[in-house]
Amino acid sequence: MQQKMNENPAAGLLPYTKLPTIFLLLFLSLNLFAPNQVLAQKMVTDYSQSWYSASTILRFSDHWGMVGDVHLRLDDFMANNYFYLVIAGATYYISGKYPVVAGLAHLWQAPPNGSKTWGNENRIYEQWSGTQKEGIVTILNRIRFEQRWKDQIVNDQVVGNKVLTYRLRYLASFEARPFKNPKIPGLVVSDEAFVQFGESIVYNTFDQNRVFFGLKQSLTKKLSFDIGYLNILQQKSSGNSYTASHLFRLFFYYNADLRRQTDVK
Numbered sequence: 001m002q003q004k005m006n007e008n009p010a011a012g013l014l015p016y017t018k019l020p021t022i023f024l025l026l027f028l029s030l031n032l033f034a035p036n037q038v039l040a041q042k043m044v045t046d047y048s049q050s051w052y053s054a055s056t057i058l059r060f061s062d063h064w065g066m067v068g069d070v071h072l073r074l075d076d077f078m079a080n081n082y083f084y085l086v087i088a089g090a091t092y093y094i095s096g097k098y099p100v101v102a103g104l105a106h107l108w109q110a111p112p113n114g115s116k117t118w119g120n121e122n123r124i125y126e127q128w129s130g131t132q133k134e135g136i137v138t139i140l141n142r143i144r145f146e147q148r149w150k151d152q153i154v155n156d157q158v159v160g161n162k163v164l165t166y167r168l169r170y171l172a173s174f175e176a177r178p179f180k181n182p183k184i185p186g187l188v189v190s191d192e193a194f195v196q197f198g199e200s201i202v203y204n205t206f207d208q209n210r211v212f213f214g215l216k217q218s219l220t221k222k223l224s225f226d227i228g229y230l231n232i233l234q235q236k237s238s239g240n241s242y243t244a245s246h247l248f249r250l251f252f253y254y255n256a257d258l259r260r261q262t263d264v265k
Helices: 002-007 016-039
Strands: 041-060 064-075 078-093 098-109 119-134 137-154 157-176 185-197 206-218 225-237 241-257
Touching: 041 078, 064 098, 078 119, 157 206
Parallel strands: 041 241
Antiparallel strands: 041 064, 064 078, 078 098, 098 119, 119 137, 137 157, 157 185, 185 206, 206 225, 225 241
16 A cells, blocks of 8 residues: 555646635635625724726737826725725746736825825835636636835824835736626636735724625727725734725726737747
């Protein structure tokens, strides 16, 4: 028996290609149901919001490209400003296939009711993403690491230097297309978990969790959009209270491969 085991040391192990799928399904199920237990014991404030975005991916060569996003998030569904966000980055494709991104971002945070001072946040970020196909389901993995410099606002005024924190984000997105007809939208379920670190982070290392349910539709070969419901559970700095934001989300995506056809491998 020992001799047979040594002849095939990998016997009984799951194929490597199946491990990401199993891990992502477990991750998603835990994040969908765990918040219910948390909210049962914590104080939660609910918000109704909407979020709109336009994202662009351009590829210039086998190894180089760029990305850019513009985001608008509104409070009280569509009544008030919440934030504006712009993102830009350079993309390098490892082996011509696996994109890594390094970029910059700036966020303008609207003041709460009764205040007038907008908060500014500068970011540097690094990102890796990859996709795999399992039958009719396309799975996207994305890991993003952010360095964030945020204004300190006290008594409706910016004071002192910007506060530096670090945030790690992991996104798992599942797009199912049960029909071959491109005019029929696909189903999308995604979950993104955030943890953060820094001297100012004491009670809320868990920052937030975002769960999205919606539809994705292609308009052309380069342009598509998704639309649906986004739930954001975010822990406050005190550690014992949360905000639960219920959002209508509409994101547009423009993906263009600008390589000459003869250069595409």
